[in-house]
Amino acid sequence: MERSAKQGIRAVAAEAGVSTASVSRALNNPDSVSAPLRARIARAVETVGYIPHAPARELSSRRSRTLGAIVPTIDNTMFARGIASLQKYLSSVGYMLFLTTSGYDLDAELEQARNLVSRGVDGLVLRGDCHHDGLRKMLADYSVPFINVGIYRPDRPYPCVGTDNEAAAHRAALHVIELGHRRIGIVSALQRNNDRASARVAGFRRAMAEHGIKMPPQWHVEVPYTLDDAREAARYLLGLKDRPTAVVCGNDVIAYGVLLEAERSGFSVPDDLSVVGFDDLDWSRHLRPSLTTIHVPTGDTWQRAGEYLVRHLAGEQTIMHHEVDYSLIVRESTASPTRSSK
Amino acid sequence: MERSAKQGIRAVAAEAGVSTASVSRALNNPDSVSAPLRARIARAVETVGYIPHAPARELSSRRSRTLGAIVPTIDNTMFARGIASLQKYLSSVGYMLFLTTSGYDLDAELEQARNLVSRGVDGLVLRGDCHHDGLRKMLADYSVPFINVGIYRPDRPYPCVGTDNEAAAHRAALHVIELGHRRIGIVSALQRNNDRASARVAGFRRAMAEHGIKMPPQWHVEVPYTLDDAREAARYLLGLKDRPTAVVCGNDVIAYGVLLEAERSGFSVPDDLSVVGFDDLDWSRHLRPSLTTIHVPTGDTWQRAGEYLVRHLAGEQTIMHHEVDYSLIVRESTASPTRSSK
DNA sequence: GGATTTCTTGTAAACGGTTACATACTAGGC
DNA sequence: GCCTAGTATGTAACCGTTTACAAGAAATCC
Numbered sequence: 085m086e087r088s089a090k091q092g093i094r095a096v097a098a099e100a101g102v103s104t105a106s107v108s109r110a111l112n113n114p115d116s117v118s119a120p121l122r123a124r125i126a127r128a129v130e131t132v133g134y135i136p137h138a139p140a141r142e143l144s145s146r147r148s149r150t151l152g153a154i155v156p157t158i159d160n161t162m163f164a165r166g167i168a169s170l171q172k173y174l175s176s177v178g179y180m181l182f183l184t185t186s187g188y189d190l191d192a193e194l195e196q197a198r199n200l201v202s203r204g205v206d207g208l209v210l211r212g213d214c215h216h217d218g219l220r221k222m223l224a225d226y227s228v229p230f231i232n233v234g235i236y237r238p239d240r241p242y243p244c245v246g247t248d249n250e251a252a253a254h255r256a257a258l259h260v261i262e263l264g265h266r267r268i269g270i271v272s273a274l275q276r277n278n279d280r281a282s283a284r285v286a287g288f289r290r291a292m293a294e295h296g297i298k299m300p301p302q303w304h305v306e307v308p309y310t311l312d313d314a315r316e317a318a319r320y321l322l323g324l325k326d327r328p329t330a331v332v333c334g335n336d337v338i339a340y341g342v343l344l345e346a347e348r349s350g351f352s353v354p355d356d357l358s359v360v361g362f363d364d365l366d367w368s369r370h371l372r373p374s375l376t377t378i379h380v381p382t383g384d385t386w387q388r389a390g391e392y393l394v395r396h397l398a399g400e401q402t403i404m405h406h407e408v409d410y411s412l413i414v415r416e417s418t419a420s421p422t423r424s425s426k
Numbered sequence: 427m428e429r430s431a432k433q434g435i436r437a438v439a440a441e442a443g444v445s446t447a448s449v450s451r452a453l454n455n456p457d458s459v460s461a462p463l464r465a466r467i468a469r470a471v472e473t474v475g476y477i478p479h480a481p482a483r484e485l486s487s488r489r490s491r492t493l494g495a496i497v498p499t500i501d502n503t504m505f506a507r508g509i510a511s512l513q514k515y516l517s518s519v520g521y522m523l524f525l526t527t528s529g530y531d532l533d534a535e536l537e538q539a540r541n542l543v544s545r546g547v548d549g550l551v552l553r554g555d556c557h558h559d560g561l562r563k564m565l566a567d568y569s570v571p572f573i574n575v576g577i578y579r580p581d582r583p584y585p586c587v588g589t590d591n592e593a594a595a596h597r598a599a600l601h602v603i604e605l606g607h608r609r610i611g612i613v614s615a616l617q618r619n620n621d622r623a624s625a626r627v628a629g630f631r632r633a634m635a636e637h638g639i640k641m642p643p644q645w646h647v648e649v650p651y652t653l654d655d656a657r658e659a660a661r662y663l664l665g666l667k668d669r670p671t672a673v674v675c676g677n678d679v680i681a682y683g684v685l686l687e688a689e690r691s692g693f694s695v696p697d698d699l700s701v702v703g704f705d706d707l708d709w710s711r712h713l714r715p716s717l718t719t720i721h722v723p724t725g726d727t728w729q730r731a732g733e734y735l736v737r738h739l740a741g742e743q744t745i746m747h748h749e750v751d752y753s754l755i756v757r758e759s760t761a762s763p764t765r766s767s768k
Numbered sequence: 769g770g771a772t773t774t775c776t777t778g779t780a781a782a783c784g785g786t787t788a789c790a791t792a793c794t795a796g797g798c
Numbered sequence: 799g800c801c802t803a804g805t806a807t808g809t810a811a812c813c814g815t816t817t818a819c820a821a822g823a824a825a826t827c828c
Contacts, residue, residue, distance in 0.1 A: 090783075091784095092783095093785060093786095094784080102807075103807065104784090104785075105808060108785070108786055117806075118807090121806080135543055136785075137544065137784055138546055139484040139545075139784085140787095143481050143783090143786090143815085144787080145787085146786095146813075148481065161503065164500055164502075164506040167500060172527070176542060180524060182522060182547060183523065184522070185513060200524065202477045202478055203480045204479065204480055225475065233791080370653050372686070435816095445777065446816090447779080448777060450815065450817080451777090454816080458776085460776065460777090463776085478814090481815090482783090482815040483815050485782095485784065485816090488815040513815065578775080
């Protein structure tokens, strides 16, 4: 027939001599179509070189098989690794990922979320539990499911998957306390709009309090997420007349900075200073001295977040709060303080 | 009126008492609508809490304001940085990015490209110039523009933006040659399906040939992109009875591995071994010894790729082949070989 | 002041799929 | 052999926008 469309599903239908409905069925729900028809349609798809038009499909089915993720920054090994895992998993189940960054700005995060909802994502992966007030309302209005990743807060009515940062930081602090340190400082990430950073500081403080250890306020420094900033913080800390013998760091990158700067300033790690990190990035075991740190299975965590949403969207039963284990990895950067000062 | 829609552009139209066409115009082309109407519609958008439905918009306008990018892996500082820049730029001009990974597999890349086309991307950012035969044909069939990033090949009829890897590697080799080295090895990335890696090897070989330097074949090792593999390669190279006094590396991560392993094996860098990297990642200047390497403005490069596509899609005049400058950064990891062996 | 142009807004037909519903056919049951 | 239930396929409405075209109003020209 002359009027048949040149492309799209109608072209396939014309080629196979069937209706568009059958083509659609053969593609989306193969069992609902007889074997011979299915084969004929498959052949037609091949000859026409048909690639389905996702937006059209979404418009009529109200499902995009696309998830959105908003991370503070992608330029950070840990997020990169998490996103990579999430993406790999999603790809394996036929989903795609829209990735955006907020730069630790809550307004920007809301803006991005709006953008993603506009884009028609089926679900959203968010970082932590610290969001703009309007965010959850907006997601509820448009009934877009979401999950907070990287934290474990079973007390919240929202799904999450991650480690208990407070407990893990407590463990890290306990490690240096048990080694005999009493003069302990902390270099944390910026706590503003970052519940993970805050939780870690809280865990650290709890450990200190439980052992009756007082810490001078100047031993707590907050830094952005870069090696340079961490080095500067270390320079400050090590330059104090009254300085700590151990430093617990909010993450591994900060710990690297402290390590590098200590060595640069002539301090030996761990003899003069013990350093503990958090995250266990690749470099931690390669560095010399290698870094004692809290291992967090980042890849797993993000993949689980994806699994949760995919299952939820498929209508399956899911558990809302999933705790991911952490573990303390003791390496060369921590030792008893008795070796040097007492 | 009772029959007016509860949501979508029709709700806004009803609220403002205008037609959907006017709402659409007010949103997409504000100038085409009178000021008072524009204001009334803006108010209606606000009260209704309207978020446009991108797939529907795309279906009718044939434009998605979305680009796709396919990288070998995101779990790699350099790509992460590039993607971050691209993403930031796109976001600033109202575009979004679909990010997928191919794992250095050409078939997977084609598959991902098909997926992205299906998703309706307006353009595609690809890595290098080594793709599946069917890829360019498919993109041509669906008239999806693309650009190769990270290479500079003005001889090709396809757009690209990046540095001349051959020339840059030549420069790196020249550096150690000029320092007086004659016993020079190379640890490159896997050349299979990686034209950048091959170009770098070629540049290195050209420099060697130009100076009449012969290299025993066992001094060329190829490794995947991980610290562990690079360390193993270094262990092998340094374990040879007849070993080089300088090693040129295919990228910084490989160089880090060589550096770490050399130190671990008791060799001093640069006294016993000079090491040159390529890319100038963050760690290069922080490491001790800091790494001599080729600096490549990765962020710029990727942003330019985005700019090219956005301009091209806007119908603006664009230059097809954009060369991005590299520069040799001399740091502590290279020195004249005379200090030790001669 | 009437004709012509320009500007503003509305009407309705796409865009490319999915899917509720209708229909034709097949196979059992008795 | 007729009725019923079930299966396979087709018909066409609909998803939420954009946009070509039409129409009405205002401005310009002579």
